[in-house]
Amino acid sequence: MLAQGIYPERLKFSLIMLIYKNGVKSSQSNYRLISLLPVFSKIFKKFIYKKLFHHLNNNVTLNQHQYGFRNEVSTENASYILLNEILTALNNKQMVGGIVCDLHKTFDCINHAGLLVKMEFYGVSGKFYNFVKSYLDGRYQKVILNHNNGIESTWEKIKQRVPYESILGPFFFLIYINDLFKK
Numbered sequence: 001m002l003a004q005g006i007y008p009e010r011l012k013f014s015l016i017m018l019i020y021k022n023g024v025k026s027s028q029s030n031y032r033l034i035s036l037l038p039v040f041s042k043i044f045k046k047f048i049y050k051k052l053f054h055h056l057n058n059n060v061t062l063n064q065h066q067y068g069f070r071n072e073v074s075t076e077n078a079s080y081i082l083l084n085e086i087l088t089a090l091n092n093k094q095m096v097g098g099i100v101c102d103l104h105k106t107f108d109c110i111n112h113a114g115l116l117v118k119m120e121f122y123g124v125s126g127k128f129y130n131f132v133k134s135y136l137d138g139r140y141q142k143v144i145l146n147h148n149n150g151i152e153s154t155w156e157k158i159k160q161r162v163p164y165e166s167i168l169g170p171f172f173f174l175i176y177i178n179d180l181f182k183k
Contacts, residue, residue, distance in 0.1 A: 005130030009138065011041040013155070016143040035141070037166060048132060049167045052124065056175070061122045063178050069170035107169045110176050111160045112136040118175055135168075 015036040023030040056062050062070075067078035089096045103109070116133055124132065139158040145151040162169040 005127035007134040011038045012139045014141045016141050045166055045168050049171055069174055106173055108161045110162050115176050
């Protein structure tokens with residue numbers, strides 16, 4: 001599989017469970033989606049993550065102004081830097097403005113084709129690129145509304161979105177938005 005750059009087909013199926021958070025039960029926004037993935041797939045995901053992280057980190061590709069989903073930095077660091085820059089600008093009698101984006105349902109917006117184009121741009125190639133492409137291609141999901149009563153959807157092919165309960169979801173998101181921070 002690895003030698004040919006092919007991700008196993010049997011590991012491309014995920015069950016989506018809706019977990020009630022709080023509020024009105026009839027409101028879709030009051031549920032958290034959980035992807036139940038094959039246990040064996042975690043080995044492959046860690047392999048992909050480590051290899052991609054090593055490649056991107058060694059080639060100074062990951063934007064240093066991205067603080068979410070990264071080790072040793074946090075959104076607290078980002079808040080501190082932002083506040084410091086605002087106060088410095090105000091002390092220098094400069095005008096301060098900002099744009100805020102709410103990336104609601106973040107992992108749902110990741111287009112597989114766009115992500116692969118960005119990976120190629122960042123130098124991911126060869127059999128490893130094919131392995132990641134194979135990981136993304138031909139994935140299926142089924143939503144289970146009520147496991148006890150057998151209420152569930154049919155299997156649907158995924159053309160965008162990465163699994164929520166995967167080490168790769170946040171990392172793929174970082175790659176996907178990496179160029180948004182270019183000055």
